[in-house]
Amino acid sequence: MKKIAPGRLIVLAFALASTACAPKRKFESPNEYDINKPQKIVMPPSLEEISGITFYKGNSDTLYAQEDESGKLYYLKPGDKRSQHFKFGKHGDYEDVAICNNTVIMLKSNGVLFTFPFADIRHPEETGNVKEWEHLLPEGEYEGMYADEKDNTIYIICKDCVDEKSSKTAKGYILQLNNDGSIGQKGTFEIDVHSIKDITGEKKINFHPSALARNPRTNEWYIITSINKLLVITDSNWKVTAAYKLNPAIYIQPEGMAFDKDNNLYVSNEGGDLHSGNILKIKWKGK
Numbered sequence: 001m002k003k004i005a006p007g008r009l010i011v012l013a014f015a016l017a018s019t020a021c022a023p024k025r026k027f028e029s030p031n032e033y034d035i036n037k038p039q040k041i042v043m044p045p046s047l048e049e050i051s052g053i054t055f056y057k058g059n060s061d062t063l064y065a066q067e068d069e070s071g072k073l074y075y076l077k078p079g080d081k082r083s084q085h086f087k088f089g090k091h092g093d094y095e096d097v098a099i100c101n102n103t104v105i106m107l108k109s110n111g112v113l114f115t116f117p118f119a120d121i122r123h124p125e126e127t128g129n130v131k132e133w134e135h136l137l138p139e140g141e142y143e144g145m146y147a148d149e150k151d152n153t154i155y156i157i158c159k160d161c162v163d164e165k166s167s168k169t170a171k172g173y174i175l176q177l178n179n180d181g182s183i184g185q186k187g188t189f190e191i192d193v194h195s196i197k198d199i200t201g202e203k204k205i206n207f208h209p210s211a212l213a214r215n216p217r218t219n220e221w222y223i224i225t226s227i228n229k230l231l232v233i234t235d236s237n238w239k240v241t242a243a244y245k246l247n248p249a250i251y252i253q254p255e256g257m258a259f260d261k262d263n264n265l266y267v268s269n270e271g272g273d274l275h276s277g278n279i280l281k282i283k284w285k286g287k
Helices: 007-020 117-120 193-200
Strands: 038-041 051-057 061-067 074-075 084-087 094-099 105-109 113-117 131-133 138-147 151-159 169-177 181-190 211-214 221-225 230-234 240-245 256-258 263-267 278-282
Touching: 038 117, 038 169, 051 263, 051 278, 061 094, 061 263, 084 117, 105 117, 105 138, 113 117, 117 230, 151 181, 151 211, 193 230, 193 240, 211 263, 221 256
Parallel strands: 051 094, 051 256, 138 211, 211 256
Antiparallel strands: 038 278, 051 061, 061 074, 074 084, 094 105, 105 113, 113 131, 138 151, 151 169, 169 181, 211 221, 221 230, 230 240, 256 263, 263 278
């Protein structure tokens, strides 16, 4: 995402001050997560514009992430002040990352995918195994992706696509990561935006998803739309069951999301002129 121009800093500062003076609003949370009291993990400068995040086999000891522009996959231990990286592609607008059975998948905003072996990450010279996949998705803008290791299925939700019939539904696409490393089309899914409006009480919602993840314990889908500052939860069949307004003072620009193997939820916040990129860790309240 583009940085804030210096000329807009005064306007932004005024808006933040106005928000601080406004009456406090109660922001609700799912039963299993207190999304209003996360642990904030500040990212190093290389990940100021952090977008997608993921873990390898759900292990939270190492975080894998990318930012919007450089064509690099970064990895670090949460809390590290420096990160390492693997250069997989040219300069571009990269929005999400997933690791599926030792294959890394990178999503570009135009729907182009890049794949390479997970083992290559720590061998910077191994760039010959990177593959680029075009024309698997229709023309549009994409930011949210999730990969299921149980069946090598890739789910990608559209932020803004030309083939969406109207603002009544949000469309997504299902791809198959084959044993030979190739990727093919598998199916589609849809989310009823009207049901989100009914739950939130909003008269109009321009639903533009920026992050997608599946709760490993419940199989529910968690979807964040940064523009609306909204967390939407659906059942395993994409039926909307809940929606929660995100506190904009905490979720300034949420762009990525992932669960670890202990069911903890992580949300990445892109940085800017007034704050660093960060990860918000929301602990699972279950036993």
